[in-house]
Amino acid sequence: MDGHLQLPPDAARIDAMLDRLGEVTVRTGLNLAENQELVITAPLDAVPLVRRITEHAYRAGASLVTTFFTDEVTRLARFQHAPDAAFDTAATWLADGVANAFRGGAARLAITGEDPALLAGQDPDRVARANRANARANQAALGLITNFAVNWNIVACATPSWARTLFPNDPEPVAVARLWDAIFAASRLDGPDPVAAWREHDQALHARAALLNHANFGALHFRGPGTDLTVGLAEGHAWLGGSGVAANGITCIPNIPTEEVFTTPHKDRVEGHVRSSKPLSYQGTLIDGIEVRFEAGRIVDAHANRGEAVLERVLGTDDGARRLGEVALVPHSSPISRSGLLFQNTLFDENAASHIALGQAYATCMHGSKGLDAAALGARGANSSLIHIDWMIGSGEIDVDGITQGGERQPLMRAGEWC
């Protein structure tokens, strides 16, 4: 035996893994440049992770790291105590300031970890109004991110509130440790050299996207229980996956984890019906058992077993909210899918299954999009909306075909796996 003071094994292990996550976030996720500013948003419970990331950022040469911490307690207090008129107000002055930071070259990191059930008991009308006000305020800043003006990244932090929602029967420290372990595994951090593991994984995603780009399909066809959906692809759509090059010249991996290859559907060329394969956690509400029908790209009929009212509000945000802005393919055997866990967080759940997204398209998923405005992109089929909400339609029971521009079928996935 020795007399050294030791942290409990979990705490020491999590501490060491936090440092790995900090390094992978800065080096692999953001690929932060010398003298670059970094803007972070994070839950208050992410303070230890933010400190690791900030230290790695300064060591990598960052000029200034600015973190906006968000507090679930005060967010909830607003719904409990503020006057009704408050819910159309958003901090536009702040969102515009952040947009200016991006225009000035700052990188962006979002640390996700919010309690998916935080606003479950609140008036859905107020929640929707607050979300709409936020979406409007953030349109310019979000536009710079979706147009890939700067290097950016999203990673996750196991917060106590999120962990309690996922593991309600465990004591809080156990729940948090379980969630951390799931995040570390999904984020490919548990091997001997995470930075190298990410390089390899990224190359595999690039190879998959290159094959799909070469094929230049006119549409994808999804078939399975409750689903018979043809997703037309935008003219000049580009498949992306893993790392990309931002307009500032920096190669980064915007999501950690990421398992998807994804592209832009044609907003007017989606036909048929589709059933969700996993629940969608949307800003505090779980929407489950979604079934929708598309005609000429537009959702004309929508149901959900749970959260239908919230789904209806989402679809009512604007015309683009009823159309698709993304389609993504993820094999059923992805590490996140294999974990068997519903994270109730898009960063993870969208990487567990093939999915589609309602709302805004990514201009970067269009060939030759540089310099084109929303109207020009829209003429080629790219959708516009205040929202971008991914929901899962893939599973081990789903087959996907590519349909060539000449109308021929090519099998892409069978029973959820790449052919």
Place this chain on the structure above:
Amino acid sequence: MDGHLQLPPDAARIDAMLDRLGEVTVRTGLNLAENQELVITAPLDAVPLVRRITEHAYRAGASLVTTFFTDEVTRLARFQHAPDAAFDTAATWLADGVANAFRGGAARLAITGEDPALLAGQDPDRVARANRANARANQAALGLITNFAVNWNIVACATPSWARTLFPNDPEPVAVARLWDAIFAASRLDGPDPVAAWREHDQALHARAALLNHANFGALHFRGPGTDLTVGLAEGHAWLGGSGVAANGITCIPNIPTEEVFTTPHKDRVEGHVRSSKPLSYQGTLIDGIEVRFEAGRIVDAHANRGEAVLERVLGTDDGARRLGEVALVPHSSPISRSGLLFQNTLFDENAASHIALGQAYATCMHGSKGLDAAALGARGANSSLIHIDWMIGSGEIDVDGITQGGERQPLMRAGEWC
């Protein structure tokens, strides 16, 4: 005996007092209006106080409360790990965003509680560069506050790092509780009705300012050990104290605590020498034993027993940094002075003693200043600078005379007390 579970007496008492501080901050300090936004800056350790304040703000009808938490650990990490070029960078995009919030009508609350010794071991040149970059970035936002565009307030939070610096021999929880008690007493929160106590105290400060405004002195003369200083007053200077009316029509008390009546010196009419009566804690450095000599309003000679290099850097910020922007009278018997504690925080220490401020003048301390620009105010003697730094020159050994426009002397203070 009863079987109720109880918090330790200190925790329960501090908790109840935090709620009082929250109420006084929102009702008395800010006088927050229905549907007004509120922008808070706060140390991370102030989370429990921020939550109390935010709840009171929403109950008072706030539309949105946005808090920027600052983290001493990451602030220090920048000095330890960032490249040298980093220290001229500031978040101008954020400061401009906050300025836009004020232009849009948001109230401002600063919660102070930083460790006065945080940057004591860091390269003073880097500290000065970072401070200058921050001051430049914040010029527009700070201008809106000094010009009283909106209701604003500063209150304090007993953070562990501040408490440890003040009470290094106590265990941390004891140090924090002692600092809280000092803050509560200084902030006049321990009586049965703090809101009423503040109303009464405010009336006394207004009465004192009215007398001084009626006298319309041409200068003040300070005399005591090491001090023989004549401070000419700006033409049309106005004495203020306690509450004031912001340009948005809201009456607020910008500092809690506040004990001072203060006005605008003439930037070209300060003559003689003055010795500081208490140390000045300036952004991480304690500057003690300051002795300066003024000629025609300008500091021509400056010494300090401790922190002289930092003082020299401060004076070198710009031309206005060597001239006065404020002179304030505080009786030696103020509650803060009686506490005998050097808080190493301007909010408290400036209210323990009469003081002068280097740098920017408050336009609100000039009669008829509305609509006048800096040049017009400067022609009447109001100083301009990137900085505004108060330092204490009053004590139980200082006499102050008012000198009328006709040149006659009137005793104002003897041995630090009002005549």
